[in-house]
Amino acid sequence: MSGTQSTTGSNEAWGQRYAAAVMNTFGAPQRVLVRGEGAHVTDADGTEYTDLLAGIAVNILGHAHPAVVAAVTEQISTLGHVSNFFATPAQISLAEELDALVFPGTPAGSSKVFLANSGTEANEAAFKIARRHGGADRPRILALENAFHGRTMGALALTHKAAYREPFAPLPGGVEFLPAGDVGALRAAMGPDVAAVVLEPIQGEAGVKPLPAGYVEAAREATSAAGALLIIDEVQTGMGRTGAWMAHHLLAPGVIPDVVTLAKGLGGGMPIGAAVATGEAAALLGPGQHGTTFGGNPVACAAALAVISTVREEDLLQRTADLGERWAAALAAVPGVTEVRGAGLLRGVALADGLPPAARIAAELMERGFIVNAPRPDTLRLAPPLILSDADADAFTATLTDVLTEALQTRADAPTTQEGAA
Ligand SMILES: *Cc1c(COP(=O)(O)O)cnc(C)c1O
Numbered sequence: 001m002s003g004t005q006s007t008t009g010s011n012e013a014w015g016q017r018y019a020a021a022v023m024n025t026f027g028a029p030q031r032v033l034v035r036g037e038g039a040h041v042t043d044a045d046g047t048e049y050t051d052l053l054a055g056i057a058v059n060i061l062g063h064a065h066p067a068v069v070a071a072v073t074e075q076i077s078t079l080g081h082v083s084n085f086f087a088t089p090a091q092i093s094l095a096e097e098l099d100a101l102v103f104p105g106t107p108a109g110s111s112k113v114f115l116a117n118s119g120t121e122a123n124e125a126a127f128k129i130a131r132r133h134g135g136a137d138r139p140r141i142l143a144l145e146n147a148f149h150g151r152t153m154g155a156l157a158l159t160h161k162a163a164y165r166e167p168f169a170p171l172p173g174g175v176e177f178l179p180a181g182d183v184g185a186l187r188a189a190m191g192p193d194v195a196a197v198v199l200e201p202i203q204g205e206a207g208v209k210p211l212p213a214g215y216v217e218a219a220r221e222a223t224s225a226a227g228a229l230l231i232i233d234e235v236q237t238g239m240g241r242t243g244a245w246m247a248h249h250l251l252a253p254g255v256i257p258d259v260v261t262l263a264k265g266l267g268g269g270m271p272i273g274a275a276v277a278t279g280e281a282a283a284l285l286g287p288g289q290h291g292t293t294f295g296g297n298p299v300a301c302a303a304a305l306a307v308i309s310t311v312r313e314e315d316l317l318q319r320t321a322d323l324g325e326r327w328a329a330a331l332a333a334v335p336g337v338t339e340v341r342g343a344g345l346l347r348g349v350a351l352a353d354g355l356p357p358a359a360r361i362a363a364e365l366m367e368r369g370f371i372v373n374a375p376r377p378d379t380l381r382l383a384p385p386l387i388l389s390d391a392d393a394d395a396f397t398a399t400l401t402d403v404l405t406e407a408l409q410t411r412a413d414a415p416t417t418q419e420g421a422a
Pocket of ligand 1: 148
């Protein structure tokens with residue numbers, strides 16, 4: 001049956017076909033998933049899981065949400081794609097919504113959107129906006145240590161991890177990395193030759209690490225004083241994930257960035273990204289200076305519009321803030337957990353020294369029916385759908401308690417000498 005999309009077959013059989021057919025950029029998949037509903041997914045062996053990762057902060061309404069299904073179905077059966085020689089009501093309506101969501105309180109028409117297809121592409125657009133700002137007089141762009149902004153060459157140049165960057169050198173130049181959260185280092189690096197500062201309000205791939213209080217405000221002050229742009233990457237943190245539409249609304253209220261990038265949660269599972277700019281930054285890319293065939297695709301835009309209206313109708317921002325706070329407090333009390341970072345339903349659960357690596361804990365949690373991931377060796381990441389039930393959150397807390405209690409017990413029982421540790 002090779003070449004068909006039959007869903008029969010085991011995790012193992014599909015895994016072999018994957019290895020034979022798919023380029024090995026991600027390692028072996030942990031499971032092959034065949035179905036999802038709400039916060040639950042089912043694998044090819046018929047095992048069900050509570051999905052606390054949501055496709056890495058993507059499925060904010062969970063799987064197969066009726067509003068997204070209806071919007072996508074209606075749009076694809078009406079008009080599926082037109083190219084950017086034309087426009088569609090879905091694209092225009094989404095751009096209007098995003099201008100207002102990202103930059104509330106700014107005058108209508110002062111903000112503008114570039115629609116792309118992913119987070120890395122949203123950041124490519126932001127990178128080009130930065131290059132257009134000041135041109136040759138502003139060759140420098142400041143990014144932060146441990147930042148993650150994507151895998152295409154421009155976004156990769158802004159990404160800190162050497163293992164991601166070095167195999168692809170030379171990358172676009174002019175990017176410098178500053179210690180995240182160090183206001184003094186930021187002020188010292190700032191000057192009239194800086195085009196932009198780029199930051200994530202909560203560094204997601206770094207282990208869900210919020211920037212310290214006051215840092216984003218300081219970055220706004222320093223960039224404004226030097227005439228540089230402030231670009232905030234909300235690809236992971238945006239669209240309600242933290243309990244506010246944008247994490248910077250919550251963590252740095254009053255700061256108005258020049259450019260905000262979005263993707264992950266925006267389409268509720270459909271691939272879409274956006275760079276949203278305000279003021280002068282909204283006019284830096286002119287006709288012919290950037291483009292994408294699929295960007296603004298009406299099906300993806302219809303999905304994003306359904307996400308926005310559903311978050312509003314179901315009051316999911318408040319729900320996310322409330323559940324996130326209660327759940328984080330419960331998780332922080334689990335033996336073996338040293339800290340719970342983040343906001344809303346984007347959480348990093350830090351594990352005590354001496355416990356097995358977080359990836360091993362995540363694998364054990366999967367055996368017990370929960371999908372999470374390990375962005376760092378000492379941190380589990382939770383980024384569930386915003387529709388997660390109290391019961392599912394509590395069930396995870398109980399299972400994590402079991403898993404960590406057993407691991408702490410094993411550690412306590414383990415021989416402490418080298419000889420015994422064979
Ligand atoms: C995931 C992520 C990206 C890249 O998004 P892709 O859709 O994978 O290209 C960029 N920035 C941040 C903060 C992210 O979390």
